[in-house]
Amino acid sequence: MKKNLSDDSRFKGLKIAITGANGSLGKSLIRVLKKKGAYVIGLTHAEKNNHKSNETKPNDWILWSCGKEGMISKELANVDILILNHGFNPKEKIDSNEINKALEINSLSHWRLIEIFEALALSNDLKKSQSKEVWVNTSEAEIQIAFSPAYEITKRLIGELVTLKKSKLLMEKRNSFIIKKLILGPFKSQLNPQGIMSPEFVAKTIIQKAEKEDYLIIVSPNPLTYITMPIIESIRILYSRFINQIYSN
Numbered sequence: 564m565k566k567n568l569s570d571d572s573r574f575k576g577l578k579i580a581i582t583g584a585n586g587s588l589g590k591s592l593i594r595v596l597k598k599k600g601a602y603v604i605g606l607t608h609a610e611k612n613n614h615k616s617n618e619t620k621p622n623d624w625i626l627w628s629c630g631k632e633g634m635i636s637k638e639l640a641n642v643d644i645l646i647l648n649h650g651f652n653p654k655e656k657i658d659s660n661e662i663n664k665a666l667e668i669n670s671l672s673h674w675r676l677i678e679i680f681e682a683l684a685l686s687n688d689l690k691k692s693q694s695k696e697v698w699v700n701t702s703e704a705e706i707q708i709a710f711s712p713a714y715e716i717t718k719r720l721i722g723e724l725v726t727l728k729k730s731k732l733l734m735e736k737r738n739s740f741i742i743k744k745l746i747l748g749p750f751k752s753q754l755n756p757q758g759i760m761s762p763e764f765v766a767k768t769i770i771q772k773a774e775k776e777d778y779l780i781i782v783s784p785n786p787l788t789y790i791t792m793p794i795i796e797s798i799r800i801l802y803s804r805f806i807n808q809i810y811s812n
Contacts (some may be wrong), residue, residue, distance in 0.1 A: 573774055575600030580625065580642045582606040582676070583649035587752040588700075590619035591766035592646065597622070599770065604642065606635070606649075629672040636679050644696040645680050647673050652714045652754045662713045669717035673699060674724055677742075681728075684740035696741040698773070699725050703748045703783055706795055726796060729778065730803040743776075745769060746792050748783030759784050 579596055583589040584605030593603050597618065605621035608628055627635045639645065651668040653661035677697055684695035704715045705722035722744070729742050750765045751758035765782050772780045779796060781789055 572599040572601075574644075574770070576602070577643040578602045578604065578641055579644040579646065580604040580606055580639065581621070581646045581648055582627075583700075584621055584624075585609065586648070586754075587762040588747075588750065588765060589648055591762040592648070592769065593621050594618045594763075595766050595770050604638075629667050632672060632675040632679055636683065639680060640683050642680075642695070643693065644698065645676065646698045646700075647676060648700045649673075650700070650702075650714075650718075650754060652709075652711050654711045654714070657712060665713040665717045666720075669714065670721045670724070673721045677725070677728065681740050694739045694741055696743065698743040698745055698769075698780070700745040700747060701725060703746055703785070703788055705746065706788070706792055707785075709749075723799065726799045727803055730800045730807075733800070734804060734807065742778070743773060744779055744796075746779060746781045746783065746788060748785055748788065 574596055579601045581589050581592055581603065584593060584607055589605070593605065596603050602623075603621040604623045604625055606625050606627050608626075625635055625638045649668060649672070651665050653665050677699065680695060680697050699721065701722035702718050703709070704711075704718040706719075709715050709718075725742060725744055729744075732740060732742065747765060747769075748760060749755055749758040750760040750762050752762060760782070768782045769780055772782070779793060781792055783789070
């Protein structure tokens with residue numbers, strides 16, 4: 564008898580919300596998580612969606628927009644895991660409008676949602692409820708070129724902000740809020756039609772690793788990323804903790 568994928572999954576019965584749910588990776592994550600027994604909620608900017616298959620269609624939708632993240636705080640209160648997967652790539656364009664758009668979508672909206680979700684986790688902690696998790700897709704562009712300067716800078720910004728948040732959580736020894744960083748190499752999508760990996764492969768690997776790994780989830784065809792990213796991340800965390808100790812004394 565074939566074993567059901569959700570039988571031994573830690574995601575079974577959890578409510579998981581995903582931004583960028585209409586994108587290639589978003590759809591693939593929804594498919595995998597639904598098979599694992601999760602109740603999946605898609606966060607979308609558009610009232611209409613392009614999900615033709617029930618397998619990639621979330622169980623529910625939340626309509627949201629960048630700059631108005633606080634308006635969905637109530638809907639996120641019952642979410643166990645929030646996956647921040649939305650993004651914008653201006654590619655070769657380096658004008659102010661495109662840079663501002665990339666900064667808002669790739670960095671600031673992610674940070675605001677992280678802060679909102681952490682506040683909800685702290686509130687739950689006071690009630691001795693289950694911890695909350697946020698997974699942030701910073702991408703491989705956080706540490707290397709992606710032939711798009713604005714994309715690289717904004718991804719690096721949110722990546723370093725997540726590192727600061729992780730360092731703070733480690734110092735406070737709080738378990739009510741868990742953060743994971745997704746470092747993804749080039750996969751085929753609307754943002755990157757020339758991507759090497761398939762979104763289906765990336766989604767399956769993310770979920771497999773998330774069931775085992777604590778913080779960094781790396782999926783890349785580049786072996787150097789698996790070496791350099793943990794080293795860079797460790798240095799950043801040690802640096803922020805060192806600075807905190809100086810100013811605390």
